[in-house]
Amino acid sequence: MDFDYDLFVIGGGSGGVRAARLTALGGKKVGLAEESRMGGTCVIRGCVPKKLMVYASEYPEAIEQARNYGWGAEKGSFDWDTFKGHLNKELDRLEGAYEGNAEKAGVDIFKQRGKVADAHTVELADGTRKTAKHILIAVGGRPARPEMDGAEHGIVSNDLFNLPKLPGKMLIVGAGYIGCEFAGIFNGLGVDVEMFIRKAQILRGFDDEARGHVADCMQARGVTFHTGCAPIAIEKRGDKVWVKGSNGHEEEYDTLLWATGRKPNTDGLGLEEVGVKLNRRGAIEVDDYGQTAVPSIYALGDVIGKVELTPVAIREAVAFHETVFKGNKTKMDYDLIPSATFTQPELATCGLTEEQAEEAGPTNVYATAFRPMQSAFAGGDERVLFKMLTERDTDKIVGIHIVGPAAAEMMQFVAVAMKMGATKADFDRTCAIHPSMAEELVTLKDPVRVLA
Structure with missing residues (x-):
């Protein structure tokens, strides 16, 4: 044919x-x-x-x-x-x-x-x-919009780039990477940002310690969290959107953003x-x-x-x-895919979370948190986080998580080493670049936790 x-x-x-x-x-x-x-x-x-x-x-x-x-x-x-x-x-x-x-x-x-x-x-x-x-x-x-009365009064991520003006006060419903990224963006642009978070923590599926670190930094930067909270009533009141949460909180907002998945x-x-x-x-x-x-x-x-x-x-x-x-049967390799969440601060990850590694077998956990030189000199208190997970028996690196400036840029090359099967010993025998944040990856000493 x-x-x-x-x-x-x-x-x-x-x-x-x-x-x-x-x-x-x-x-x-x-x-x-x-x-x-x-x-x-x-x-x-x-x-x-x-x-x-x-x-x-x-x-x-x-x-x-x-x-x-x-x-x-x-x-x-x-x-x-x-x-x-x-x-x-x-x-x-x-x-x-x-x-x-x-x-x-x-x-x-x-x-x-x-x-x-x-x-x-x-x-x-x-x-x-x-x-x-x-x-x-x-x-x-x-973007998915929830099925509830008043949902039409909110916008989705597709609409954000064409807002006629910046809102004074914004509510973001949802705490995945999209909600958290836009919370950081609009907070940085001077908008008063609040988030309704259905569970107790943001960024479900990411390493618990890393997402907790991001959450603390976001709140310190001025984003307001309402945890264990979902909208139960929404009304349009003039040019505002009134929202009542399941925790009893109610308020009027200039913009309601649905970040509840895709x-x-x-x-x-x-x-x-x-x-x-x-x-x-x-x-x-x-x-x-x-x-x-x-x-x-x-x-x-x-x-x-x-x-x-x-x-x-x-x-x-x-x-x-x-x-x-081309007649060359090729499967997509989904193992060790690095990713970054452009929250503020940035989160980059490759491999297993600590929770996944603990289920997989005996694991050594290495971690450090510190104030980076550039911001510390200027009086900043925010800390960066570097975390490495290794198989105890083989010393193979099975997970790395970085929270801080340029986390994605560092993770891209870390992922190459992990894809090649790098061990903690390989990182240890690599000379550090000093002074840099990334040198922490090759100077981690003793485990902070040993998971059975």
């Missing part, structure tokens, strides 16, 4: 575009449909604009430090409109780069929604149908109708090679709900291309 395309990709985010480009550069005919903007969540509504907002929010502290170092620096006021203008220009540039690079590789781009009509056919929003030997679903996810974008794609299986969360079920229950249909990225990180989606795309178009 002759097909219009060798590959048709639904979704123009990082994973979808990478798969499309690689396949087109390999001489295959490739089509791609994207209903929104090229670049997807990470580039347009997530990682990139968020990180730029993190940078913007860190300048007040940097200016205060500069004064303590002898500079005649004054903070002045933050101009939200100026920042938004620069931000939108940068996102336009990045979107153009994504689209231009795909087109240069030979990808046909359709700027409309696509859905699966059958195992080899994609139907576009205008009714046009395109056939393909292989179909790749890479549509990502979207869900896969599988609604209305026609997947189950053609035999693609979804799990209870609506994520697409795939095998080790990204193949769905329909042999010609594959999926990758956030829509499969495995590890929802942009670099993971890109590597899944490479594995897909190797498997399907």
Whole structure:
């Protein structure tokens, strides 16, 4: 059977575009449909604009430090409109780069929604149908909004980059990495930020000591926590949103942000109708090679709900291309994936948490906390945390957690060593770079805890 395309990709985010480009550069005919903007969540509504907002929010502290170092620096006021203008220009540039690079590789781009009509056919929003030997679903996810009366009065993370003005007072419901990152951002920009946290602690799933350290620092910086609290009533009162929490706290806010998780974008794609299986969360079920229950249909990225990180989606795309178009069956390696949460302070991690390591077997725990030189000189009290977990029998490093400035930059290279199977002894025989924060990783002495 002759097909219009060798590959048709639904979704123009990082994973979808990478798969499309690689396949087109390999001489295959490739089509791609994207209903929104090229670049997807990470580039347009997530990682990139968020990180730029993190940078913007860190300048007040940097200016205060500069004064303590002898500079005649004054903070002045933050101009939200100026920042938004620069931000939108940068996102336009990045979107153009994504689209231009795909087109240069030979990808046909359709700027409309696509859905699966059958195992080899994609139907576009205008009714046009395109056939393909292989179909790749890479549509990502979207912020979830709770089902309760008044939920419509809150916004989600997608809306934050286009706020008409900075709120004076903001409530963030949810304490995962998105909620915590934006709490730090808006607190740094001068907004009065409160958080409703359903459990007793933020950042569920992260190392307990590390997330506790982040929580203490966030509160010291001025973010107000309401733990064991969820909204039970919401009303719109003029231009304010009134919220009552399950702990009895009630207040009016300029902005209510829902940071209560994300869900896969599988609604209305026609997947189950053609035999693609979804799990209870609506994520697409795939095998080790990204193949769905329909042999010609594959999926990758956030829509499969495995590890929802942009670099993971890109590597899944490479594995897909190797498997399907180069005849080299390649599984995605999900072991020891480093990650960073751009809270303030920053948290970076690779490997097991202390709680996971304790369950896995006898573990040595090394940790240190101290005031870094740069901020200590300027009178800062905030401490950084370095933590290492090793298998007691083999000395192999199974987990590292860093809280502090440039944690992600350090973790990227630590992860290389861990991927190579580094031991604590390997770190010990490496000379330190002095003076630096990172030298703590090679100067840790005795364990602070020994887990049976």
